[in-house]
Structures are given as structure tokens and as C-alpha cells.
Amino acid sequence: MIIQFNTDKTINGDVKHQEFFSxxxxxxxxxxxxxxxxxxxHLTDQxxxxxxxxxxxCLLEARIEGRKPIAVSDQADTxxxxxxxxxxxxxAALGTIMSRLKDH
Known part of the structure; x- marks a missing residue:
């Protein structure tokens, strides 16, 4: 699984932070x-x-084998x-998708 980071200019996107979140x-x-x-x-300060x-x-976009990508986001103070x-x-979204795949 490859994890790619994108941050805006106001959020620290150094290697230390990327490794921690990865x-x-x-x-x-x-x-x-x-x-x-x-x-x-994708991390942005609104x-x-x-x-x-x-x-x-924080917007997370997951690329799933053989399916369209899914994206979720959350906003918080930090x-x-x-x-x-x-x-x-x-x-939660992946759990729903995987359970649907098992049912078919």
C-alpha cells in the first residue's frame, strides 16, 4: 500500500510527520x-x-483494486x-464495501 501526502503551505508536511501519519x-x-x-x-488549513x-x-482517498476510488474527509482543530x-x-466505508463484496 502506497501512501502519498499532499499538504498546503500552512501545514507542516516534513518527513517526520509523513512517517507518523503513514x-x-x-x-x-x-x-x-x-x-x-x-x-x-490531502491536508489543508481552511x-x-x-x-x-x-x-x-483531512481528505483520504483510497484506491481499491478493481473498483473506483473512495474518498472521505474530516475537519478538526488539529x-x-x-x-x-x-x-x-x-x-467504516471500507468495511461496508468489503462486506458487500463478500455477499456477492
């Missing part, structure tokens, strides 16, 4: 590893450098919370 994503989505070819992570509530957005929320939503 490990988190891989651990949380481990049971879907054989079905996912790539995950794209207000730029201004302060705001729930202004950090990057960590936004990534965690998006991972939870992606796990």
Missing part, C-alpha cells in the same frame, strides 16, 4: 491492506494562517484529530 494509517487499515493499492492524504475552529481538513477522524470514516 504508520497510523497502515496500522488502522491493516485488515484492508490486500485490497488497497494507494492512499492519498482558514490559512488565521485561527479558527475545525479549520484543519491535524492529528482530522487524520484520526478521516481514518475512522475510511475504515
Amino acid at each position: 504508520d497510523q494509517i497502515e496500522n488502522e487499515l491493516d485488515r484492508f491492506r490486500s485490497h488497497i493499492t494507494r492512499i492519498e492524504v 482558514n490559512g494562517k488565521k485561527e479558527g475552529i475545525n479549520d484543519i481538513r 491535524v492529528e484529530q482530522a487524520v484520526s477522524g478521516a481514518i475512522d470514516k475510511l475504515k
Whole structure:
């Protein structure tokens, strides 16, 4: 599973942060590893450098073998919370898709 990061200019996208979030994503989505070819992570600060509530957005796009990509997003006060929320939503979506595939 390849994990690709994209950040805007206001969010720190250094290697340390990418490794931390890549490990988190891989651990949380481990049971879907054989079905996912790539995950794209898009982190943006909706207000730029201004302060705001729930202004950090994490969009996760998962490329699944033989299927169209799916995308989920979450907004929170911090990057960590936004990534965690998006991972939870992606796990739920992938769980639904995989259970449907098993039923057919």
C-alpha cells in the first residue's frame, strides 16, 4: 500500500510527520491492506494562517483494486484529530464495501 501526502503551505508536511501519519494509517487499515493499492492524504488549513475552529481538513482517498476510488474527509482543530477522524470514516466505508463484496 502506497501512501502519498499532499499538504498546503500552512501545514507542516516534513518527513517526520509523513512517517507518523503513514504508520497510523497502515496500522488502522491493516485488515484492508490486500485490497488497497494507494492512499492519498490531502491536508489543508481552511482558514490559512488565521485561527479558527475545525479549520484543519483531512481528505483520504483510497484506491481499491478493481473498483473506483473512495474518498472521505474530516475537519478538526488539529491535524492529528482530522487524520484520526478521516481514518475512522475510511475504515467504516471500507468495511461496508468489503462486506458487500463478500455477499456477492
